[in-house]
Amino acid sequence: MKNIINKAQTGSDLQTKTPPISQVKIMEALRSLLGEKEFSAITWSEIAQTAGVNEGLIYRYFHNSRNLLHQVLKEYLETNVSRLKLDLRGIKGTMAQLSKMIWAHIYNLSSDRVFAKILLLEVRNYPGYFKSEAYEWVREYNRMMEDLIREGIENGEISKDVSPLYLRRAIVGAIEHFCLSAVIFEKEIDPDTLTEIVYNLLLKPIQKTSY
Amino acid sequence: MKNIINKAQTGSDLQTKTPPISQVKIMEALRSLLGEKEFSAITWSEIAQTAGVNEGLIYRYFHNSRNLLHQVLKEYLETNVSRLKLDLRGIKGTMAQLSKMIWAHIYNLSSDRVFAKILLLEVRNYPGYFKSEAYEWVREYNRMMEDLIREGIENGEISKDVSPLYLRRAIVGAIEHFCLSAVIFEKEIDPDTLTEIVYNLLLKPIQKTSY
Amino acid sequence: MKNIINKAQTGSDLQTKTPPISQVKIMEALRSLLGEKEFSAITWSEIAQTAGVNEGLIYRYFHNSRNLLHQVLKEYLETNVSRLKLDLRGIKGTMAQLSKMIWAHIYNLSSDRVFAKILLLEVRNYPGYFKSEAYEWVREYNRMMEDLIREGIENGEISKDVSPLYLRRAIVGAIEHFCLSAVIFEKEIDPDTLTEIVYNLLLKPIQKTSY
Amino acid sequence: MKNIINKAQTGSDLQTKTPPISQVKIMEALRSLLGEKEFSAITWSEIAQTAGVNEGLIYRYFHNSRNLLHQVLKEYLETNVSRLKLDLRGIKGTMAQLSKMIWAHIYNLSSDRVFAKILLLEVRNYPGYFKSEAYEWVREYNRMMEDLIREGIENGEISKDVSPLYLRRAIVGAIEHFCLSAVIFEKEIDPDTLTEIVYNLLLKPIQKTSY
DNA sequence: CATGAATGAGTGTTCATTCAT
DNA sequence: TATGAATGAACACTCATTCAT
DSSP states (O other): OOOOEEEOTTSSSSOOOOHHHHHHHHHHHHHHHHTTTTTTOHHHHHHHHHHTTTHHHHHHSSSSSHHHHHHHHHHHHHHHHHHHHHTTOOOHHHHHHHHHHHHHHHHHHHHHHHHHHHHISTTTTGGGGSHHHHHHHHHHHHHHHHHHHHHHTTTSSTTTOHHHHHHHHHHHHHHHHHHHHHHHHOOOOOOHHHHHHHHHHHHIIGGGGOO | OOOOOOHHOOOSSSSSSOOOOOHHHHHHHHHHHTTOOGGGGGGGHHHHHHSSSSSHHHHHHHSSSSHHHHHHHHHHHHHHHHHHHHTTOOOOSHHHHHHHHHHHHHHHHOOOOHHHHIIIIITOOOGGEEEEEEHHHHHHHHHHHHHHHHHHHHHTBOOTOHHHHHHHHHHHHHHHHHHHHHHTOOOOOOOHHHHHHIIIIGGGBGGGGGG | OOOOOTTTTOSSSSOOOOHHHHHHHHHHHHHHHHHSSGGGGGOHHHHHHHHTTTTHHHHSSSSSHHHHHHHHHHHHHHHHHHHHHHHHHHHOOOHHHHHHHHHHHHHHHOOOOHHHHHHIGGGOOOGGGGGGGHHHHHHHHHHHHHHHHHHHTTTSBBBBOOOOHHHHHHHHHHHHHHHHHHTTTOOOOHHHHHHHIIIIIGGGGBBBBGG | OOSSSOHHHOOTOOOOOOOOHHHHHHHHHHHHHHHHOGGGGHHHHHHHHHHSOOOOHHHHHHHHHHEEEEEEHHHHHHHHHHHHHHTTTTSHHHHHHHHHHHHHHHHHHHHHHHHIIIIIIIIIOOOOGSSHHHHHHHHHHHHHHHHHHHHHHHHSSSSSTOOOHHHHHHHHHHHHHHHHHHHTTTOOHHHHHHHHHIIIIIIIGGGGGGG
């Protein structure tokens, strides 16, 4: 019933039925249009035209425009979070890993303004988003960070007094707030500097070794 | 809750050119509708009906609906920030004042979910907002906090290494992130607890006295 | 909230605010279109074109097409039932009055095929109809007939064994069934003959005097 | 309830060219969907999905959706009327047989609301229905009843003054009117009670023996 | 016999905006 | 200052239908 899209990545090696080209073209079309204007200002007919497909086909694949947006978002987040997971491997020390996560988060927001805008502004005021597969990947990211903090507490790198949940929230809150204003006022973001700022404000103080 | 509206009538030195009653009624109407549904789902005609005035009249006063929203928002923020300024007087110590600011911020977001939603979700993806009078009051709040931090550094309460701008951003980012999820998932917020969390994570570490 | 249409007929003598001409024109347009084709095949744009008004205006007055249909129907039924009430005055004897009611019912269905079709075929499979003002007039007609039967029982004209409710239903059922096939197969209906048939089958047998 | 379907397979003299399974599945799908929603709200794609077959296939078999509906209806009516014929055998007396017919009619309408709705509301406003095989079975039922009445007149059970055609119509009209309101307002129907009411109102009065 | 993919044309509905009074 | 009436242009969405495979 719900449309397939593609489980190609996770799929076993046999016959994962490539999604129709049009489906891909539609998603690409939205992605490209998002570079030009707000999501809410994009119409079905624009998407159809850009994708070079029929308007009704969009409806058939993605039952409404939010769905399409979430699908596009999902792919983006899936890629980023999956890559982050990989990148984290081999990094020694919890703190170093946390630092890497923060850097990646900032880097992603800074380098793809279109998605930054969508993530920070567009999707959140639509309740359906929080039930979407896209949001699942946000959760996954959050979980990763909280697990890391927990790990740090266990191995003695991080002070026991810290609540993993609230620390994670403070970190993400800070990152997003920094980036949001940069996104809105179209200012540059330097991931290195910003990572250090966050690190100094939120991580350094909770290091056990600093005592 | 049913606060503010217009101080014109109650205003001190009279002759502030009392705005026509209809204007007030329109703004009240929007405020009340915002309690029922998303801003983007509210139509001119609904506002007109609720206000008991003609549709065309709204159009004459507020040339587009965002404008009306900002107007309403401005009144809300003006009241809150002004009161905060008053409340801050007489509090001894920079840290105590900062703490008070944080508490007030959280309290406001937690007690008026309608405005919390608007502030955290609705207005930001519309560039015009950042040029509105409403946003001026947000800036004012930010300025107050940064000034306070600066003051703290000068009088030795706060470590010199701290950047007022970034600390403020981290604080506000954390607060907003905490509250945003509470707003979205309709969970309770306890201002006292939350204030302490923010305090512990972001303020305690930078106190000079902690050394 | 619900649109006014007109209470002109029942209205007191002062200022009943004539409904905008367009409203009347729209209803007239539907009425005329119903002569040409099925209701379900009539589109907003056709109505608008026929009425010479804007498409959006229809929506403003009648929030959906069924509503418009019911409104048109209501006027028709209101007129007919009201006139019937008047016509009944002065007729001596319950039986004679019942007979008159039957005749009028058949006559109306036979002389206005458009409305016959709507009443017998179109509206009934839409639940909203039974909550409409139009249906209220059908109820009123039914009530009138049942009251008449009850009266006949009381004054001894009609056998006591008869259930007013079920007799009325059988009468109306018979009338409608007769007329329905005539409407469908576009055959003539002779109200006099048909009235007599119904009378003989359903009324004569229950007359007290026949014993 | 899950009756009929296709007698082709079970059919006697074999070689009735068993219809492809898909055709059966499609009809079953429609039947099941009719339990959930109005016919007019059912789309090809829903039928296809429910049947588990391709959309285009339905189109190939039944060139429009009304056709499919009539096909389903035909099977239902065929079964019911055929069974009625059987059930009538061995019943002594015209009146008793008429009574049985009425009872069966009411029973069928009361026990299968889906088909009751279709028969009484859905099909009649589509002219094609009256040329369908489904309608042939309705005619057959009508013929049976009229023949029975005629028989009754001949064998002296029924008064000579009665018109078989009009009596049948009155009976059917009454039955359908009773049942229609029960169907619409989702009320229970008691076949026994209702049969008696119809009997008392329409059959008793025309019995010769009652004189 | 059956399917997946795609299409075209239309539908009801919505709403900001205008203007004569 | 305020209103009632009217408009135009768009928009998301729907679905029967077709066709290459």
